[in-house]
Amino acid sequence: MPDLLASGHIVDAALLIVAAEAALLVLWRRRDGPGRGALLVNLASGTCLMLALRAVLAGAPGYWLAAALAGAGAAHVADLWLRLRSAAP
Numbered sequence: 001m002p003d004l005l006a007s008g009h010i011v012d013a014a015l016l017i018v019a020a021e022a023a024l025l026v027l028w029r030r031r032d033g034p035g036r037g038a039l040l041v042n043l044a045s046g047t048c049l050m051l052a053l054r055a056v057l058a059g060a061p062g063y064w065l066a067a068a069l070a071g072a073g074a075a076h077v078a079d080l081w082l083r084l085r086s087a088a089p
Contacts, residue, residue, distance in 0.1 A: 008057035011050050018047050038086075041078045048072035 025039050052068035054060075 008054045011054040011057065014050055015047065015054075018043055018050070035082075035086075038079065038082045041075050041082060045072050045075035045079060048075060 022040060022043050026036055048068050048071035052065050055064040055068055
């Protein structure tokens with residue numbers, strides 16, 4: 001178990017689960033459910049944070065960490081913008 005955590009493969013498994021979740025949410029939205037855009041940018045933010053963790057665990061160069069964190073920030077801003085836009089009268 002410690003090897004699984006230290007190698008970062010646990011993050012890979014979590015990323016696969018998030019990808020499956022995104023696919024299921026898109027399919028669910030085709031029938032009925034909340035807006036796809038808000039769900040997907042929320043998932044994108046979390047995915048980018050997991051990629052940042054993966055970069056640190058793998059010992060990747062710092063620019064990979066910076067790119068993942070920038071992606072998480074951009075997705076978070078998009079999520080906030082969508083929420084505020086939908087709440088506006």
